[in-house]
Amino acid sequence: MKDLGEASYILGIKIIRDRSKRILGITQTSYVEKVLKRFKMKNSKRGFLPMRHGVKLSKKQSPKTDEELTKMFDIPYASAVGNIQYLVYYTRPDVAFALSVTSRYQACAGEAHWTAVKIILKYLRRTKDIFLIYGGGELILKGYSDASFQSDEDDAKSQSRFGFKLNGGVVAWKSSKQDTTTDSTTEAEYIAASEAAKEALWMKNYIQELGVVPSIAEPVVIFLCVNNGAIAQAKESRSHHISKHILRRYHLLREMVGRGDVRMDRVTSVENMADPLTKPVSQIAHAQHLDKMGLRNMIDWL
Missing domain, CATH: 3.30.420.10 (Ribonuclease H-like superfamily/Ribonuclease H)
Structure with missing residues (x-):
């Protein structure tokens, strides 16, 4: 058995320590960048919030016509929600509510629901370097x-x-x-x-x-x-x-x-x-x- 030293990555989660300050931080910056690239949001605008204040989503916004269904057929809605979910599980509690709401419409997503998911991705672009910090508390x-x-x-x-x-x-x-x-x-x-x-x-x-x-x-x-x-x-x-x-x-x-x-x-x-x-x-x-x-x-x- 070989000692590889302190862990720096675990399951795509980066770990950084500052022993002088007794602080440890974890982040998924690289994963966020891959997600943004996967869903063509790498060059999107940067959002300030994971869900806009006053936004209300419901099944009433689901596709009602064949044209609307066809338009949403090729939208990778469920895949995007699943990718965001991995972030929420480990390092991003700030996106938990937005994910909880948008995940309800995976079987009947409409344009309004997809817009809400893209808002999450825009927010992640702005905050991709955010760390969850432990220490000093x-x-x-x-x-x-x-x-x-x-x-x-x-x-x-x-x-x-x-x-x-x-x-x-x-x-x-x-x-x-x-x-x-x-x-x-x-x-x-x-x-x-x-x-x-x-x-x-x-x-x-x-x-x-x-x-x-x-x-x-x-x-x-x-x-x-x-x-x-x-x-x-x-x-x-x-x-x-x-x-x-x-x-x-x-x-x-x-x-x-x-x-x-x-x-x-x-x-x-x-x-x-x-x-x-x-x-x-x-x-x-x-x-x-x-x-x-x-x-x-x-x-x-x-």
Whole structure:
């Protein structure tokens, strides 16, 4: 067996270390460049946001005539979405919401949907050198959860999101449409918090086995966007007539709170790192959330 030294590439992910600053960064710059070339976006305009504020996608924008179907037949929509998905899985939580929305229309994509995918690619062109940075932060696992109430244009289901941060950068994230239809913001937030808590429990057990983060023995704090109702539901069912239709699997959250695995707390939307994972935000807000996630341009830290 030969020692090849420190890893610099793993599965197309570039790793850079600065031991003097105790910082490690990962990026997929080369992969982004290949994707842009593959979909003829290498010389496109550079976008500032992965999804434009106010954009609404739905099945109503799908092809309705033979002419429209023929036009979309040769568009590599599903392939582009799949390529972007690989980025989101490993280093690009900032694109998670845009991917979640556009991936719903792979079987019925129209021009509006394809335009939304190209906007993601334009944004990736501008941010291809972005790094996910770890180091210089608290060695405490913190979670952020939120929900966008009835945001889906087709079935009025809500969007869940969560993100977990450790040592300055996000280590887990998700943006997805909820399976259950809710009729209040409290219920949507409660379901999102339940999904975040299950992720927190898995991460807590995993990190405990590694034995490198002493603080993991404490309850993992999950921050919600100022929703007292959702926090109250997590601690004790006070409005059974309102929440009784929520699937039993989501009520596992109460058990985890009760035994001290997680703890729920409030945070404003501005401070919630998970905020851009359920809806498009302004350019200023997007930049602020990038910093909170630990996403920075290469020239800002090398």
